[in-house]
Amino acid sequence: MSILEITDILGIVAFALSGYWVAAKERFDLLGAFILSFLTALGGGVLRDILVDRTPYAFSHSLPSLLVISVVLISYLFHLKKYLHFQNRTLFIISDAIGLVSFAITGAMVATQADFNFFGVILVALITAVGGGVLRDMLLNQVPLILKSDFYGSVAIITGGLVYGADKMQFMNTLSVLSIFIFSFLLRMIAYYRRWNLPEA
Incomplete structure (x- = not known):
């Protein structure tokens, strides 16, 4: 399994979990949870593949859909909702940060x-x-x-720039991808907890 496939899987699982978290917070039914998780986990990848003029991976392989279905069913069957303290966004922020960085790298x-x-x-x-x-x-x-806060998109842009630089220096390997992932994940978490924001327009 390639580095690209591993980061893609990591992003799908993380974003599916964050989608389920939001669905549970909004008291959606199970179908609503599936829809929100699918959109969150697969929407960015579909847009990516359209931009590079290739058949969306989510539409030509069964693994992405199976991953989302598994995350939602496991979360539901094991009553993950009980552990989602809606005033404490730690689980959501961590899963969202993992998804953000993983998908920025794959993109x-x-x-x-x-x-x-x-x-x-x-x-x-x-x-x-x-x-x-x-x-x-x-x-x-x-x-x-x-569009509004949390230094969110900036992390994705920085991550993309790091991947581009590593590729141009012919330094793209498992170690460099892992280093970029750890750096960008920590950057996102620090930005959230220190409330870093870009200046308002």
Whole structure:
């Protein structure tokens, strides 16, 4: 299994879990939880594949859908909702950060394989990372997180830039991807808990 496939799987599972968290918080029924988890976990990847002109991975392979279904069913059957303290967003923030960084990496890697330039790589990284979350927030009639706070999209852009740089220096390997993942994940967590925000317009 390639690094790209591993990070993609990690992102799908993490975003499916964050989608279920939001569905439980909003008291959605099981179908609503499935829909929200599917959108959150697979939306960004579908947009990524459309941008690089290839058949969406989620539509041509069964693994992404099986992962989302498994996450939702396990969360439901094991009554994960009981452990989701809605005033304590730690579980949501961690799973969302893992999904954000994983998908930013996969988006950037797919873009570099398609020979996109620097701006193309960071744009695809951003869209892959936040696309599912934007669809989730729109479905809930909320302003997408990327537009208002938490240094959220900035982490995806930085991650895409790091992947582009590593690729140009021919330093893309398991160690470099893991290093970028850890750095970007810690950056997201620090930004959240220290309430880093870009200046308002």
